[in-house]
Amino acid sequence: MISQYIVNGLLTGGLYACLAVGFSLVWGVLNVVNMLHGSMVVLGAYFCLYGVQQLGLPLYAVAPVACVILFVFGYAIQRGLLNRVITQPILITLTLTFGLDLIVNNLIIHVFSATPQSLVTNFGTIEFAGVRVPVVRVGGMLVAVVLTLVLYWLLRHSKIGRAIIAVRMDRHAAALMGIRIPHIYALTFGIGAFMAGAAGCAMALIYPVTPMMSGVFLGKAFVICVLGGLGSVPGAIIGGLVLGVVEGLGTLTLGQQWATSVGFIMMMAVIVLFPTGIMGKKGYE
């Protein structure tokens, strides 16, 4: 039975990782706690739902488009709004994104209504040594993890990726090297939004989506980001998997009613005990 719990935790954790990676990148590079992240995930999910259900397109065609739309949206938000206040104390950027979240969420309720919606698929389950694994979850998790790894690779090996990392390590020096910082900031936020869109598409396959889920998604992203270290892409994967498994074990020992608090309590403990994240110093991707 315990193996089933661990598999459950890992499957959920993979999705959590995808959910958190964009949030973590933005926090780490821009030093912005993006309260809008949850709503961007929900927005991605609704774009996918709209494309598949209303336009009748296949998911594999809709999902990339949804992600690109979100990328543009994120880039525009950062370039047009956030860049202007990015030098302010964190309270300012945090409340600004909170205000944006209120706007976007209200718009989502209006356009897509608050009724739960989801893509219903049936890919069946695989059974292995008494452990049942639903195929759709494995798929969702795989896509999430692969995208995250691609992002990791791009950050290390592409020119823009190197620039992002450079900005994260030392903005001052990066600016002197001729890196256009506002553009890099906007790109990073755009990538964060792109990943949120991807997570949203995976969510639409697995969860009945409502606009109100944004808060739950945001909460998970917070916890994972702190567990894995700010701005660290591999950290987000590890943090996500850890959170998934810990929530599962929390259910087993403390009961389901405490399962969601376990994450927050763990986060507070980590913040107090390891103020620079479990990984110790800031990882350089």
Next chain:
Amino acid sequence: MKTTTSIIAALSFAALSAAPVLAQETIKLGAPLALTGPLADAGAKSKQGYDICVSAVNDKGGVDVGGKKMKLELVEYDYQSETNRAVQIVQRLINVDKVPFLLSPYGSGDTKATAVVAERYGVPMVAAAAATKSVFDQKFQNLFGVLFPNDMITEAEVAYYKKHVPSVKRVAVLALNSLFPKAIAGEMVKSATGAGLDVVFNTTYSPDTSDFSNVLTQIKGLNPDWIYATGYTQDLILIRRQMADLGLEVKVLTMTAGPSYPEFKENVKSLAENVTTNSWWHQNANYSDNYLFGSSLKYNEAFNAKFKRDATYLEAAATAACQTLAMAIEEAKSTSADAVRKVLHEKTFNTFYGPIHYGQLGQNEVNAALVMQIQNDKLLVLAPENLKQGELQIGVPKK
């Protein structure tokens, strides 16, 4: 600085004078609605229920108050699913909009909080979406509930399944940690234990739960015959899907109140088959209604014409709440709170919703609990016997 002050002054003036313009000869019903926030979906449904009642009453000329026809007017505000806000809005409705009657906010918790205010001012408030006994046990004189108490529902269900599936012995109960689901789950445990069933699992889950695989794995290990789950519709959808993922099979799966809503079926498709539920109302019960709609079926037709879908107990109860107020005003021949309150306490109202008798405690005590099951994509009534549309199908599909 000066301009800012004057802008603020101007805004405050605008805000203070923002009360809707008084229309002549209307009876205002105050309605705090949850149009945004976690209850947004349910709030929108309640609003539809109220709207159809108000327009139906007004179409036939209005409420006959001692020979004078008065139209109904709904004064609505969004309370953002926040209790604090709901309380404030009820204050506003009573003091600024001077509404003589109130319709309660959605859900047992918010109803209870706002009932304190209504009681203080002596304004009758009819609750369309509160079934929990603890809401009505404060001996409030001004609170009336359309839904009959939870335990009538659970008693009816336990009796039905015990009779039709004698092999059901082990029950697992999973409920959202929130006032109503928790209360009905508590009644379920009581009814089941009382009937000699074995409650093998009884847990609540947090409102922020995003995954049920672990708790369902736990339940699977206990091998229950009957699973009773209650919570938000999106939670029930996820529970049903993850049950299939984990290969959790049971003889009876009951969910409250998700399967009553069309989105449940839309989101689980074939997995909805054989899921049972309970309800306070269904159009097939077909009660006759001489005052407004004619009958339950005709009410549903009217609803369908307006909103392009079938009504569920939620909208029906909202309509009934508004309708009993209108009927009580006609009977009292007055819009005074005291006269109407007296009628509400004493009369039995025959509506499309069924007979409604609020009695001295204020909660409708006419038992018409329905046991229902989704079969071939349709929600059928299994019990009571006189409304029966089908036989219970045992077991739920694997996928």
Next chain:
Amino acid sequence: MIIDRAFALKIAFGVLLFACGAGLSAVLDNYYLQVGTTLAMLCALCWAWNIVGGYMGYPALCMISFFGIGAYAGGIAQAAGVSESLAWLIAAGVGALFALLLGVPLLRLKGHYFAVGTIASVEVLREVANNWEQLTGGAVGLNLPIHAGSPDEVGRFFYLAMLGLAFLAFLITALVDRTKFGFGLRCIRQNEQAASMVGIDVFKYKVGAFVLTGVLGAATGAIYASMVAFLEPKDAFNLIMTIEIPVMVMLGGMGTIFGPLIGGVSYVILKEFVWAYFINWHSGILGLIVVTVIYFLPVGVLGLTWRDIFKKLGASKSTRPATSDIARSTS
């Protein structure tokens, strides 16, 4: 304590304002009393937050943790038969203790981690309140004895109680503003290391400010609990309010005596206005207000001068930070 003419005038003005507020209770009808009560409650919370958030410059997002703890402490005490006023005092004490327990670990952190730690406290407390049924009544809620009296009397009583508490918060703020304690907090906001160099016991000051905020927040919560007479976890620990309070203070001006008042009043008026006219859009419009406050009033209403306004209007393009600016100020 430094008292100059300007300060004396400010205090006199504040006292006058509160006296007028108390006088108004005789003429206002019940709804406006209720709005006034909410206003006084929010202003009290704003003043409380201003000590940690404004003077000390720490992004504390746990105002509602204090509020909720106070509400539940007072509520539980009252449900157990303790008198109303004693329950409020108990709640203030519990608030102090809680602030101490939360502050000692969290105040070692800075910036984002502090903000996140404080915001997580709201989530954890809500779940604790939800699950600890024997104490809090859990999700079913907690019933308090209903304050006896006619609607008018009850409305006036709670209005005056909240107003009194807001006045207390105002006086405390005025004290903080002009004493060595407040000076120390401002030093901490500027530069913590430098503050410790000039002989300020930084950690003690920080914990002291946090406890002060906690006491005021908890007392506010306890009065609120007595007023509504029914508590639910989702109501007592409301995540949106924990961010709204800082927004209000920002709107008025952080680290000033009157900023919380101006912010609280204008935010409530804006909210009432939006709420009356835009039934389906108000949360979006509130978001718009938040965004506008941040762009156009980054130092609050009190920080505005005519020159700033002209500068903004005349050179709105140049407000976009140059690359070098960003590099300079974020590293």
